[in-house]
Structures are given as structure tokens and as C-alpha cells.
Amino acid sequence: MLNDDPALRAREETRQRVRQAVKELGYQPNRIARSLRTATSNTLGLVIPNFENPIWAVVVDGAETEADARGKTLIVASAARTPGRVQQFLDLGAHGGLDGILIATAGQTDTPPADAPVPWLLLNRRAEGSRRYLLLDDEAAAHRATTALIDLGHTRIAHLSGPAHAESAGRRTSGYRKAMADHGLAPGPILEADYSFTGGNTATDALLAAGAETTGVVVANIASASGLLVGLRAHGKHVPDDISVIAIHDHPLAGAFDPPLTTVSMPLFEMGRRAVALLLDTDPQDAIEETIPDGIELIPRASTAPPKA
Template sequence: MKRSRVTLADVAALARVDRAVVSRVVNKDATLNIRPETRERVLAAVEQLGYRPNVAARSLRTARAHMFGIFVPDFANPVYAEIIKGAEAEAAAQGYVLVTGSATGAGLGGYMDRLGQGRVDGLLLAGAGGESGLVEQLDRAGIPWIMLNHRSRSVRRSVVLDDERAAALAVEHLARLGHRRIGHLAGPAGADTATRRSAGYSAAMRDAGLPEGPIVAADYTPAGGAAAMATMLAAAEPPTAVFVANVASAIGAMEAVRKAGLEIPREISIVAVHDLDLASYLFPALTTVRMPLAELGRRGVTLLGRLQPDEAVAEVLDGPIDLIQRRSTAPPPTP
């Protein structure tokens, strides 16, 4: 026989409380004032009976879908996986489901069409700032939305990382090692993160009293990093160290160095933004700047949970940014 669904009434009967109390405990109502032992009795009954809220019924009752969406440029970029993990953890803590989509499919417009207006209670957008008419499209949807690590004059809701500080940490590390010709493998033109990391590189070079080295733009992929590094190494006076704007680009950059017959770090040092598990397994292990990616996702969801559709947000995330030194950086070669 098919087991009947456990209801609020079943939990209330076992816990010896009113159904409304069970509902408010399950939904984490902060205004509910009951004795701790009563709350524990309700939670024990929920666990014993295996009660699960009826999400469809709750959505009809509250006019909320209890789902957040997150849109990223490309699932293949491991940086976005870290952001999604943080966002998903916070969404679950709030009793929400996180629905993901990427630009490799039908784009943001197709993603929103598939979800349907009103099917999510808020939307996070990581790196989706280049689409024409994006802000107007989001405003027409009538739901709260936030850009993650992207800001511009047209974007009035954003939470970003301190990319300038990350770039400064990388340059300062290389300068302390004794490097004077420090190149910059930048991000793609038009990307807000790339602009801020390049600005941080330039400022840090000035602070160190060093002239800027060669700067070559690349997309945030291994292939883009490899092509950009090959261009940089073909210069008349190539750098002895390179600050790379993204860890995925750095993977390709390291391969280009090897193909050129050079050794890392004896002949050229490399440091990249974003510390992922894979960085320690590269050869040599890659020196990185660790950014609070998961916290970025968590903060975005936290804000969505209380954001009004027309409310402005402009935050630079106050999270730890650390240089993780590994074997891809060393003092420059002696003349």
C-alpha cells in the first residue's frame, strides 16, 4: 500500500500543539514566541514522522515559489561552481531551492522564459552584464535581482569582491621576490572583473615604483590563457613574472610556458586570482590569491531573501583575501 503523506495535523497531534505552531516552527518564523522545550518537541515530531512541507501548497498560500535562480556564463568555469555552492547552502538554510542556468544554453532571456515570470523569488547573475537591455528585462520581471561581481552605471544592485586588492597582493608578492619585469595576463575586454584587476595591477606597480610590463587580454579559459601567454613570451623583452587574472587562464598560460621551452618558476613566475583545489595539483603547484567565492554566493542569497524589487544594493564583500604561495613563484633568474 502507498504510504499516506504526513501532514501538519499529524505532527501537531504528536507534539501536542496547534497546527499553526508547527507551521511557524517549520518555516523558521522569527516572531514565534514559544518555550524552547515546545520547539524541541515539535522538531522531534517532525523528525520522527519524516514530515516534509508541501512546497506547492505553501507557494499558493504565500504567493512565493520558494526558489531562487542563479545564472552564470559557463558551468565549465570552476570559479562559478564555488559561487553556486555558497548560494545553494544559504538557499537551503532559508528553505529555498536554487535553480541554475548558464549562457551556454539559450542565454538569460531563454532561461527566464523557461522559468516563467513569478517562478523564482529572486535572481542572482554572475557575469551576465553584457546582454543588451538586461536591466530593463529584469525590472519587467518584477522580482528582486542582484549582480554578483559585476557593476556598471546601469547596474544598481551589485555585490562584488575586492579585485583591486587581490591584484595588489599578487604584484606585491612578485615584487618582494625581486621581480622588476612583471607582466599582466588580463581578462577579456569589457569584463568588469578584468577592469578592476587590471586597475589593481597598475596601481600596485606604481606603488612599487615599477613600470608596467606587457599586458595581454585573454578570456577566462585555458585556451585563451595559452594564446595570450604565447603572445607575451614573443615580446622583445618578456617578463620574468606574470600576474594572471583568472585561474583557468593560468592553466593555459603554464602550458604555453612549457611549450616555449621555459621552466616555471626558475625562468618565469606565475600567480593567478582564485584559489581552487586544482591549483595545488598543477605542475608546479600554482601560487594563487584566494577570494571568498562561496561567501559571495551566500551573501547574494541573503540579500535576495529581504530585498525589495526596486531596492538598490552596492556592496564590496568584506571577506578574507589571502595569497597562497606554492611552487610557481620564485625569485627571478640571475643575469
């Protein structure tokens, strides 16, 4: 009766009395009872790698925006905090607590089976045997970043990649290699680092030891780039006078780095928004093999400049 269901036979006078009682008592519908009746929880889950990397805040913003527009609540959790977080969410879905799960972790063991109890979608990674994923064009972004340094006159360019187990890192390294080859240049040192401040900072020693003549670095992520900037300063290196640094992904914080960090932005908000739409608008058994084609843009700041003669 509260929903004005025309199938319910009740006089208008009775309906009015019920509405008045609801108003006076401050009654709120029981979501749990409603979910049992409709077989939905109106809740989605998103598992991200960690809360340290600032790019995930943008992805979450996009996902929550779309979820709100669809009348859904979004629950976000970190895989780094609790081992088996994806399985935890799957178990929650199996008991009616979630209507779908978005999985942004890099671990291949986090890929649900085809007969998972709730719909799911991988964010920015593929998995063997899976045909449900939404990707960013990481290769194109790394190609754009590398080309930006080449256009400034750099020829000895290193690459600080992401972790080896992350498929996105492999695509970014491919873009770096392709840009170097497209301009007839041999790739410089390629070193692995976590997508974190600590990862970039720790890799500084190895980068300087591996490429004494390096004049530019393409970093796979802004979190690791922030650590690299601090590490280079600790070694007495001036950015960009001694070495230029450019990173994949943009965030408002990049403009507050010292120096402000040149980046290649990617459609992180759109990935979150599109992921929720795909999760809700497609059959759980349908293949989703989609790459967001647009939204890659160079954001020049003070961390890049032509190399010294």
C-alpha cells in the same frame, strides 16, 4: 490541518486520524499547489558564465548553503550553453517559477530592467544605471598578487588580463597597474585572455613575443593560468626558473598543477552566501552597492620564486 493551524476548528481526535492516514499513505504536500497559495516557489535561480571555470563551483556552494538554510532550492544554469539564459530565468520568474535571480554573467545585456518581475542581483559586476550588485575587491587582489612578485625581486612583470567586456577584468588590471606604480615600476605587457584554459593557452605566444625579458606574470584567473602553464612548458619555459606565475582566485585544483600554482584567494563562498541573503532580505527596489572587504589572502606555492640574477 497538516500544519497544525490553530485557526482550523477540528477535534484532536480528528487531527490524529488525519495524521495517521498521511503516514500510512505516504502523502507528500504538493509544492506547486502550495506555491500558488503562498505566491512563492521557494526556488532561486543563479546564472553563471560557464561550467569550465572552477571558481563558480565555490560560489555555487556558498549560494546553495545559504539557500538550504532558508528552505530554498537553487537552480544553476550556464549562460554559455543557452543564449538569452537570463531572460529565460526572468520569464520563469514572471510565471511564478522563481522567487529571485542571481546573475554572474559579464554581459551588460544581461542586466534586467528595474521593473523586472522578480528580485535580482548582479554578482561581481556593475552595470550602467544599476544599483543592485555585490562585488569582490578585484583591484585589491590584483594589487596583492603583483606586490607578491615585486617582493620576490621581480621588476619586469606582465599581466594576462581577463576579457575586455568583463568589468572584473578592468578592476584587476587597475590593481596591477597601481601596484607597479606604487613601487616606481613601469607596467609590462598587458594581454587579454578569456577566463578559460584555452584563453590562457592561446595567449602564451603573444605573451612571450611581447615581453622577452618578462620574469613574472600576474594572471587574472586560475583557469587561464592553467592554460598558460601548459603553454609555457610547450615553449620550453620552466616555471618558476624562467618565469614566475601567480593567479587571482584559489581552488584546491591549483595545488595539483605542474608546478603547484601560487594564487591570491578571494571570498568566493562568501559571495555566493551573501548574495542569497541580500536577495532574500532586501526590498526588490532597494539599492545594493556592496563590496566584500575581507578574505583576500596570498597562497604561496611552487610557481613563484625570485628571478634569476
